[in-house]
Each structure stands twice: as C-alpha cells, then as structure tokens.
Amino acid sequence: MADDELLATHLQELRRGTVVLACLLVLTEPNYGYALLDLLGARGFAVDANTLYPLLRRLEKQGLLTSDWNTDEARPRKFYRTSDAGVALAGILSHDWDQLDTALRILKGAS
Template identity: 80%
Template sequence: MLDDELLSTHLQELRRGTVVLACLLILEQPNYGYALLDLLDRQGFAVDANTLYPLLRRLEKQELLTSDWNTEESRPRKFYRTSGKGLALAETLSRGWDELDTAFRALKGKS
C-alpha cells in the first residue's frame, strides 16, 4: 500500500503538465485568475493560487496567453485569453495527450 505522501508527490507530478493544457483550453474564453482557479478545481485540476499566478505570467511571457485589465467593475481584474500561438500549442498537446492515453490503455490491457 502506498503512503499518502508518496501518492501525493506522484499525483502532483502527473498533474503538473496537465495544468498548462487545461489553462490553454479553458482560456479560449477570457477569464481572470480567481475564476480560473475555481473552474480548474471544479474540473478536477486542484491548483494552488501560488502555483497558478506564476504559471499565467510565464504563459503570457511565452506569448501563449494575452491579457487585458478590466476596470469597469469596482475591483480591477486582469483577464487572460489563449493567444493564437497558445491555441496551436493546445491542439498539439491535446493530440500528444490522446496518444499517451492510447499507449497507457494498451499497457493496462496487457496486464
């Protein structure tokens, strides 16, 4: 039986790369950080704010996301959206994910 710490560590490693793809897919529609955290959590991608915000800044710096400030409400919010370059990457990563899923299913079928 796996101990909780070991399991948690490996699940975190497994999910780490998937959060980038999840963000790129979700942000095809503009959204702000806190709402994105909530959406990710509801979809099964538990991410800490201290992880998400640096990730958003990195993806923006890599030109995979664009952002705009919305100051129309009482609290200004920075809205992120997947760029054309980000959409292309999301499509490629999605195909890669499908290929990995197929490979894992084949491995499971051999046991």
C-alpha cells in the same frame, strides 16, 4: 518518505504538465485568475493558487496567453486569453495527450 508523501509527490508530478494544457484549453474564453481556479476545480481539475498565478504569468511571457485589465468594476481584474500561439500549442499537446492516453489504456489492458 511516508506513503502519503510519496503519493502526493507522484500526483503532483503527473498533474504538473497537464495544468498548462488545461489553462490553454479553458482560456479560449477570457477569464481571470480566481474565476479560473473555480472553473478548473468545478471541472475536476483542482489547482492551487500558488501554482496557477505564476503559471499564468509564465505562459503570458512565453506568448501563449494575452491579458487585459478590466477596470470597469470596483476591483480591477486581469483577464487572460489563449493567444494564437497558445491555441496551436494546445492542439499539439492535446494530440500528444490522446496518444499517451491510448498507450496507457493499452498498457493497462496488457497486464
């Protein structure tokens, strides 16, 4: 495996779990998929559409997101919002993230 492929693989693995938390945090305000892609990207969290849309459907199926169709405009859009269960999970995941961040900072300082 080439160095670039190896790096891409490890970066993808590192980001895979964090995109769930990012979506749960951002979707406390309703938003639709394409706008969510832009919002996450603008905040330094680039996500591919082929990753995001299946994730949104999975999180909704798990009861972590709710959705409603907005048909007021010419193009109907499905708006997602973090459910109460999703807010609770985001709190737990955020706490764990903070602990991991602290542990990694300690490990980096120990080298």
